[in-house]
Amino acid sequence: xxxxxxxxxxxxxxxxxxxxxxxxxxxxxxxxxxxxxxxxxxxxxxxxxxxxxxxxxxxxxxxxxxxxxxxxxxxxxxxxxxxxxxxxxxxxxxxxxxxxxxxxxxxxxxxxxxxxxxxxxxxxxxxxxxxxxxxxxxxxxxxxxxxxxxxxxxxxxxxxxxxxxxxxxxxxxxxxxxxxxxxxxxxxxxxxxxxxxxxxxxxx
Numbered sequence: 001x002x003x004x005x006x007x008x009x010x011x012x013x014x015x016x017x018x019x020x021x022x023x024x025x026x027x028x029x030x031x032x033x034x035x036x037x038x039x040x041x042x043x044x045x046x047x048x049x050x051x052x053x054x055x056x057x058x059x060x061x062x063x064x065x066x067x068x069x070x071x072x073x074x075x076x077x078x079x080x081x082x083x084x085x086x087x088x089x090x091x092x093x094x095x096x097x098x099x100x101x102x103x104x105x106x107x108x109x110x111x112x113x114x115x116x117x118x119x120x121x122x123x124x125x126x127x128x129x130x131x132x133x134x135x136x137x138x139x140x141x142x143x144x145x146x147x148x149x150x151x152x153x154x155x156x157x158x159x160x161x162x163x164x165x166x167x168x169x170x171x172x173x174x175x176x177x178x179x180x181x182x183x184x185x186x187x188x189x190x191x192x193x194x195x196x197x198x199x200x201x202x203x204x
Contacts (some may be wrong), residue, residue, distance in 0.1 A: 026050070026057030029076070033063045036072040036136075045073040045130045052093055053084020055100055067136040068104040074136040075126055076101065081145035086155045101138035112142035114169045 012023025020035070022028045032048030039046065054060060055078070067074050080097050082089045098110035107129065111122055119141065126139045144164045148154035154161065165171075174180050 026054050026059040026063075029054070029057075029060050029063040032076075033067045033070075033072050033074050033136075036067070036074040037070055040073055040134070043131070045075060045127065047075045047077060047127070049077045049079060051084060052078065052080040052082065052089050052097055053087065054078075055097055056084075056092055060100075061104075064101050064104045064106060064136075064138075068106050071135055073130045073134050075130045076106075076136065076138045077123075078138065078140045080140060080142045082142075083145060083149075083156065085149045086153055098138075098140035100140075101136075106136050106138050108138040108140065110140040110142070114143055114167045114172070116169050116173045119169075 012021065014021045018035075020028065020031055022031065029048050029050055032046045036044075036046030050060065064076075066072070067076075078097060078100075080089070084092060098108060101108050109122060109126065111118070113119055113122075122139060122141075126137045129135070130137050144167060146161070146164055146168060174183075
């Protein structure tokens with residue numbers, strides 16, 4: 001972690017150039033709005049990713065309130081995959097997630113998709129609105145989570161997860177082929193090299 005955050009915070013709290021991450025639920029939402037406000041004069045926008053579980057945090061609504069009041073150019077991307085760590089959404093979230101930002105006067109859009117091209121189109125429209133109107137936007141995406149939240153803590157039924165893999169966005173865009181196998185091998189080689197350099201304490 002030394003190259004990105006000076007060895008502080010661990011893998012959950014990374015900060016490098018214009019990228020910030022935090023292991024605190026909802027914490028990044030407030031940081032994102034502050035960053036958007038700070039960079040507003042530069043014509044830049046801030047993009048914040050959160051999940052369905054994060055909408056249970058009060059700081060999210062404080063951030064939405066201030067983003068609307070200050071017209072902070074922030075794109076809120078909600079990855080609604082139906083489970084927060086190991087808790088099913090219906091056990092912890094009430095109401096419509098896609099309409100959470102509307103009471104604050106923030107324009108919203110919702111879609112259910114794992115199609116990369118469809119998602120790209122929605123993201124492009126949302127980011128254009130934020131950039132050219134200088135206002136926040138709430139993009140709610142009903143999607144899937146293929147892996148465990150952390151290592152091996154997946155409490156979902158294995159058959160259910162197997163069905164989710166059939167809609168894997170990568171498989172839809174790049175179905176198995178000799179070309180994809182070669183690309184995957186090259187990527188794995190690059191990752192292994194970066195991992196070795198990191199272990200040796202060098203900059204990748």
